[in-house]
Amino acid sequence: MARLIGSKPRTSSERAIYKFVMEQLPDYIYALFSTSIETINGPKDCDAILFIPHMGVYVFEIKGARKISVQDDQILIHDMEDKTRPYRPEKLDAMKFAVLRHLRVKFGILPQIYDIQCFPRINSDPELNRQLTALYPGETFLFADHLKDSFTFLQKMHECRIREKRLLDKDEPSTIDPRLFCDLTDQMAHNIFHYWETGMKEPDRPSRPPMLFLSHSSLNAVYAKEITEDIESKGVFVWHATDDIPIGTFYKDKETAAIEESDAFLILLSSASQISSEVLYEFETAKKLGKPILPLWIEDCEINDYFKENLQEYQYRIMPKLDAKIMDEIVETIKALPQD
Structure with missing residues (x-):
């Protein structure tokens, strides 16, 4: 049986x-x-x-x-x-x-x-x-x-x-x-x-897999998927709206909950994401919740006034295509963060 x-x-x-x-x-x-x-x-x-x-x-x-x-x-x-x-x-x-x-x-x-x-x-x-x-x-x-x-x-x-x-x-x-x-x-x-x-919350290991919220414009979805696959292959769970919000759902409620649960917030910055209302909402929510923010510029473009002002305090990286060294640095940074 x-x-x-x-x-x-x-x-x-x-x-x-x-x-x-x-x-x-x-x-x-x-x-x-x-x-x-x-x-x-x-x-x-x-x-x-x-x-x-x-x-x-x-x-x-x-x-x-x-x-x-x-x-x-x-x-x-x-x-x-x-x-x-x-x-x-x-x-x-x-x-x-x-x-x-x-x-x-x-x-x-x-x-x-x-x-x-x-x-x-x-x-x-x-x-x-x-x-x-x-x-x-x-x-x-x-x-x-x-x-x-x-x-x-x-x-x-x-x-x-x-x-x-x-x-x-x-x-x-x-x-x-x-x-x-x-x-x-x-x-x-x-x-x-x-x-x-x-009823034990965790298996015999120190913590659950780290969770990363990935914010990006839909115009950068293909590159975002490549980044997601690379990060998840290294043991970090990646959440982003394309995968994780059912069609027809009011996304702000779901994304707020996901950002709150996340250990870090990775934002893919491009000309498209800078003018995306969804990316802006996600970024402001992450800041409000005090989440560690990892800015990643994925194209060479002019920075608008909003992000020029609001990204001053954050160390960023530039990665127009996948770079193993930068990806490893991102994963190591996330894994080193304390988890709730």
Whole structure:
């Protein structure tokens, strides 16, 4: 049987998955049910998470639906009271990235992570599978007949990994560069189990990975991504709006919380960023919160009066293209800062 982290689930649909997981799956798998993940945007409820060594982390949204139908290119979910609502994958996507952030910040790891939409009361059929795949090619749907034994279930988890890899191979947009992911080893899974179960805030290391807020203009997004990849490869978590704020969200609330949580603030200065209202807001917020500010000029341009006045007290660097020495200096500076 799998190893349970925390308590048993709440709803009957979740309990059906719990029964299968605890009775059928091997003991190297760790299962977490009905948990709340703390994020900078507040707690997020999650139905179930499975940690499967050398495969990854699987985040489940469990639906107590009795039927699924497709009408006018839209998936409709019929609940036990015969109420109908449209299927929306946004909640599960948000939870997947909340779990990924939690593991990255709390445990310092970045395992492959997958989202699974689970319908334990419904059996699959070829036509339904075809329709679901056509409408949501990147989603994995788990049905009652996939829960008959561990082999069938784990085959479905492998299919999910293959589907994700194919999407990445096709250069589908991805929030996280796949090169940054690590293998979820047996020891990592055990550490997650131990520290989550005991309630200890940190694994056996001095502190959480440092967190850096990266401020830049959208016109410099490509270069910002290169800088992010370099810094994260050296063990510092980088937060910036392009990756970490869901579409349609009021960015100022989210960015203020992220800057407050950050250990340092790196601003990429260019002709575009100097006139960006978003960059200006982020910079002023970081100053107000007393965050260490690291100015990095990424192009040779005239400095406007505002930044000429407000950057006087800060030592800056000039880096129009990636420079290993400067990047190492930035990372070492961040790691040397005291953490809250």
